[in-house]
Amino acid sequence: MAVTGQDVLKVAKLASLAVDEGKLDALARELNSILGHMEELGKVNTERILPAEGLSSGGQRLRADHGPADALAHAPADFAPEMRDGFFIVPRLATHEGSSERTP
Amino acid sequence: MSAAASPDYEMVVGLEVHVQLKTRTKAFCGCSADFGAPPNTNVCPVCLALPGALPVLNQHAVELALRAALALDCKVNATSVFARKNYFYPDLPKGYQISQYDRPLAEKGWLTIGELDDGTPVRVGITRVHMEEDAGKSVHDRYAGATAIDLNRAGVPLIEIVSEPDMRSAAEAGAYLRLLKQILSYSGVSDVSMEEGSLRVDANVSARIRGATQLGTKTEVKNMNSFSAVERALDSEFARQVALLESGGTVTQQTMLWDGAKGETRASRTKEESHDYRYFPEPDLPPLVLDMEWVGRVGRAIPELPDARRKRMIGEYELSAADAELLTASAGMSEYFEAVARASLDPKAALNWVMGEVSAAVNAAGVRIDEFPVRPADLGELLRMVREDVVSHTAAKRVFARMVETGKPAAQVAAEEGLQKVGDDAALVEWIDEVLRENPAEAARYKSGETKLQGVLVGLVMKKSKGRADPRKVNQLLSERARV
Amino acid sequence: MKPPPRAPASAAKLLSRPLTECVACVREGAALPSDLVSAAFDRADDIGAGSESLNVFLATDRERATEHAKGLTALIGRAEAPGNLAGVPVAVKDNIATLDMPTTCGSRILEGYVSPFEATVVRRLRANGAVIIGKTNMDEFAMGSSTENSAYGPTRNPVDIRRVPGGSSGGSAAAVAAGIVRLALGSETGGSVRQPASFCGIVGVKPTYGRVSRYGLVAFGSSLDQVGVLARTVEDAALGLEVIAGCDQFDSTSADVPVPRYELEKNAGLKGLVIGKPREYFPERLDPRIAQECERALDAYRELGAEVREVSLPHTAYSIPVYYIVAPAEASSNLARFDGVRYGLRVPSERGLAGMYEATRARGFGPEVTRRILLGTYVLSAGYYDAYYKKAQSVRALIAQDFRDVFASGVDVLFTPTTPTPAFELGAVKDPYEMYVSDIFTASANLAGVPAMSIPIGDARGLPVGGQIIAPHFAEPVMFRAAFGLERALAGELLPGEKSA
Ligand SMILES: [Mg+2]
Numbered sequence A: 001m002a003v004t005g006q007d008v009l010k011v012a013k014l015a016s017l018a019v020d021e022g023k024l025d026a027l028a029r030e031l032n033s034i035l036g037h038m039e040e041l042g043k044v045n046t047e048r049i050l051p052a053e054g055l056s057s058g059g060q061r062l063r064a065d066h067g068p069a070d071a072l073a074h075a076p077a078d079f080a081p082e083m084r085d086g087f088f089i090v091p092r093l094a095t096h097e098g099s100s101e102r103t104p
Numbered sequence B: 001m002s003a004a005a006s007p008d009y010e011m012v013v014g015l016e017v018h019v020q021l022k023t024r025t026k027a028f029c030g031c032s033a034d035f036g037a038p039p040n041t042n043v044c045p046v047c048l049a050l051p052g053a054l055p056v057l058n059q060h061a062v063e064l065a066l067r068a069a070l071a072l073d074c075k076v077n078a079t080s081v082f083a084r085k086n087y088f089y090p091d092l093p094k095g096y097q098i099s100q101y102d103r104p105l106a107e108k109g110w111l112t113i114g115e116l117d118d119g120t121p122v123r124v125g126i127t128r129v130h131m132e133e134d135a136g137k138s139v140h141d142r143y144a145g146a147t148a149i150d151l152n153r154a155g156v157p158l159i160e161i162v163s164e165p166d167m168r169s170a171a172e173a174g175a176y177l178r179l180l181k182q183i184l185s186y187s188g189v190s191d192v193s194m195e196e197g198s199l200r201v202d203a204n205v206s207a208r209i210r211g212a213t214q215l216g217t218k219t220e221v222k223n224m225n226s227f228s229a230v231e232r233a234l235d236s237e238f239a240r241q242v243a244l245l246e247s248g249g250t251v252t253q254q255t256m257l258w259d260g261a262k263g264e265t266r267a268s269r270t271k272e273e274s275h276d277y278r279y280f281p282e283p284d285l286p287p288l289v290l291d292m293e294w295v296g297r298v299g300r301a302i303p304e305l306p307d308a309r310r311k312r313m314i315g316e317y318e319l320s321a322a323d324a325e326l327l328t329a330s331a332g333m334s335e336y337f338e339a340v341a342r343a344s345l346d347p348k349a350a351l352n353w354v355m356g357e358v359s360a361a362v363n364a365a366g367v368r369i370d371e372f373p374v375r376p377a378d379l380g381e382l383l384r385m386v387r388e389d390v391v392s393h394t395a396a397k398r399v400f401a402r403m404v405e406t407g408k409p410a411a412q413v414a415a416e417e418g419l420q421k422v423g424d425d426a427a428l429v430e431w432i433d434e435v436l437r438e439n440p441a442e443a444a445r446y447k448s449g450e451t452k453l454q455g456v457l458v459g460l461v462m463k464k465s466k467g468r469a470d471p472r473k474v475n476q477l478l479s480e481r482a483r484v
Numbered sequence C: 001m002k003p004p005p006r007a008p009a010s011a012a013k014l015l016s017r018p019l020t021e022c023v024a025c026v027r028e029g030a031a032l033p034s035d036l037v038s039a040a041f042d043r044a045d046d047i048g049a050g051s052e053s054l055n056v057f058l059a060t061d062r063e064r065a066t067e068h069a070k071g072l073t074a075l076i077g078r079a080e081a082p083g084n085l086a087g088v089p090v091a092v093k094d095n096i097a098t099l100d101m102p103t104t105c106g107s108r109i110l111e112g113y114v115s116p117f118e119a120t121v122v123r124r125l126r127a128n129g130a131v132i133i134g135k136t137n138m139d140e141f142a143m144g145s146s147t148e149n150s151a152y153g154p155t156r157n158p159v160d161i162r163r164v165p166g167g168s169s170g171g172s173a174a175a176v177a178a179g180i181v182r183l184a185l186g187s188e189t190g191g192s193v194r195q196p197a198s199f200c201g202i203v204g205v206k207p208t209y210g211r212v213s214r215y216g217l218v219a220f221g222s223s224l225d226q227v228g229v230l231a232r233t234v235e236d237a238a239l240g241l242e243v244i245a246g247c248d249q250f251d252s253t254s255a256d257v258p259v260p261r262y263e264l265e266k267n268a269g270l271k272g273l274v275i276g277k278p279r280e281y282f283p284e285r286l287d288p289r290i291a292q293e294c295e296r297a298l299d300a301y302r303e304l305g306a307e308v309r310e311v312s313l314p315h316t317a318y319s320i321p322v323y324y325i326v327a328p329a330e331a332s333s334n335l336a337r338f339d340g341v342r343y344g345l346r347v348p349s350e351r352g353l354a355g356m357y358e359a360t361r362a363r364g365f366g367p368e369v370t371r372r373i374l375l376g377t378y379v380l381s382a383g384y385y386d387a388y389y390k391k392a393q394s395v396r397a398l399i400a401q402d403f404r405d406v407f408a409s410g411v412d413v414l415f416t417p418t419t420p421t422p423a424f425e426l427g428a429v430k431d432p433y434e435m436y437v438s439d440i441f442t443a444s445a446n447l448a449g450v451p452a453m454s455i456p457i458g459d460a461r462g463l464p465v466g467g468q469i470i471a472p473h474f475a476e477p478v479m480f481r482a483a484f485g486l487e488r489a490l491a492g493e494l495l496p497g498e499k500s501a
């Protein structure tokens, strides 16, 4: 299962990480080297083993349907890169590039 | 190609319905789940996905999800598992949605949507009911070149109800949705309003030659904002697929968006190949292990469902099947009717009023029945006043109109507006005399024995009294005046 | 108004005494919290904790800490319960959310980010009278074993400044080892408290998974992460853990199990205790000086009346591969929230939103974090999930079963070396996988969720060597008991009735 530069590119896209074209092969080599050590696991027979799903086995503790939520000591405007009228602002999504600004 | 040469295609539909659960707080934090607050004010470390925040599941959300599952005759899994569905989108703050994946809350239910001519029930299978959280809201048309993000609804609890591809027409899909909506509303699971976004429908549709057993390639149709839009979108997409197949083409598996204005579906611009959600069990939430005794209690506490209510009401209030069908279309309306019927001790009158005046006023005001200002007990009181002759039927309608405006009890409105029946002879005689004075010609003809004018004159008196006069007494007194 | 008795000269000395003494002095008014805080800051200055030498802290706030200490004095004056850590200066790893200093996780992507909420463990420290004096340096997002992966430069080992302090809680370990604080919080995903404790010659405890709330701990590998404590002595560590442990309504994975008083184990004695010596943790290629120190510790255990029994945990060899699949997989998802939308770094791009995401994350994350996100994304992606993630989780179940089996066989605790080598020099380990192997003896406890701790057991060429004690789930008391006994024996301080070595 050797990882190629193209695989790295695909994974980087999934992870929303810009990767230098020139570094793809080096990264692929690194991942291959690490994943090579993982092949060890193939030696273990896990046919009848239920994978561990977290370690708290007793089931989930539930919360009553009331607040308050944990408070914010300062408002989002204090840490957000860009806010307007209480909204977080991001560059317009490519799929909505055509939308025009609503005229009041 | 002539229609005769064209093979006969059959529509195959499965629906995925997202329903917002009626909780006070969000699925995984204590923030209010209400709509309408200023942007990003119902938020906390958890639903903003601040570094270090963790989810804690809302018990009431589980209870409502179970109600839905049980009302749809699903098998509840004693252990279900939350998973992360990973993708980047600016209104998805964690970069993943907490949802259930390979071990959902419940599976294998069904919904009976009607029966064939021979009485065989038509059932739509429910594949699964699972819990998940909503994303926030992206506003694309507010600022030039920018998308505005409001996370107030991020983390609001949802269930997703996935049906089997068991529907064969747009009408069947419509029937399924209307019934589903009724059941979810009756069981108190959700407000189920497509307009407010508390119910959303995605449709998987494919076409195949009638009689074929294999499913054709499906498309997923999104962006419908009403049940009738779903039906129109299905017909349109089916027609598109059939045309494609008949011209020798193949259907591409893709997401289609319904354009209501143009009345057609078009391919969405989102890239399908980029969807690799990398689901894995949510490590922040241990498996949801249900106490099956609790599940049993939740099931037993489900309020009466529409079918049962129709049958009971036909027996209890001697309603026709058609009236029962109409009344139970909404849980709120049928509950309202029953409360009025009990308060007034007059189911017939209650039926007439609820189907007539109340429905009209609710529609005119554009409110839900549970927000309607006239409470059933007050309407019951009004109907009792009619029966006991305290107000006339005509006056009752005016009293009701004032009650809608003011929300005050019937007796108070009738007193304040002076709309109680006037049976006092002196007052009635005064109105009668006035009418006779104002209409001398008719008065003369009446007095000379033209008794068919009695009705006209009584009507005029009623009008003058603004409906308050007791018409029985007016008739009696008018006859006496004529004999004078 | 009568000024309380001042003892500024003794405050520095007090910081070299056990926490119980510090707290007792504060409660009795013999020392002021602000004196202890001053002593900590003075010590930091004297020893060169700054970025030009040890580089222990990413943030300190002397003014706020002093203010807080003065508030505590007022509480003590009003005879209100000042808590079990009254006036104690504490350093907190920079991936634990605090209100009054930034929480950067050693990353550019969170540079300057001040959390609007505080971690449960920090709230508990404060409620018990502790004073947070600074946020400590760490490998970026806790990914590393040397603190060289910090975006703000490496921390150096106070024992030998050419060497790494271990990681990822290297700053916290250095703060304790340098004598700046007696107690620090770290966090563990695969050994990030125990390994630096071992490299710096101090005590480091990783509690049972679920013992301590993770609310406010910035997630790395959620199913593995735990907040842990670093301290100079077993007793200090016991006091610290007791304060931060317990069920939390904000963490679904925190356990509703009562918190025992760990320090009561101090005088329990070890007679009859069965200590397992797992053979997989003593491979032939183990550094002989580490092996030798471990044998000395095991001899001490025998002297104390404990039985040492050779045991086997057959799946130990797989813990590193399993760990380096599970932890990066979870991390790839946990770190998706750093997208430049709501907080932290945003790098604009001409390619709209997708470009903004990619540029922000590429510039914000360092090379090791990038590597692990890519690795984690890969092992979860379509077509590879079963071969890697699912396989790893299955082997993980076997590793956990190994521990259950060995403890069910009558073994009370396990004793192993904490690390395969003593502290290495900065820049000495270049291959990522070679660095990963630093966790070879520690990661399995995280995978199994069992508690483990490292205590200093000797030295190799002047470099500290740590011994690891591993106990069953929620059996921290017996783990502390074994640690108290060994600490005492190695210091030559025996309980009445205990044989001398
Ligand atoms: Mg869904």
Ligand SMILES: [Zn+2]
Pocket: A069, B026, B029, B030, B031, B042, B043, B044, B045, B046, B047, B048, B155
């Ligand atoms: Zn919230």
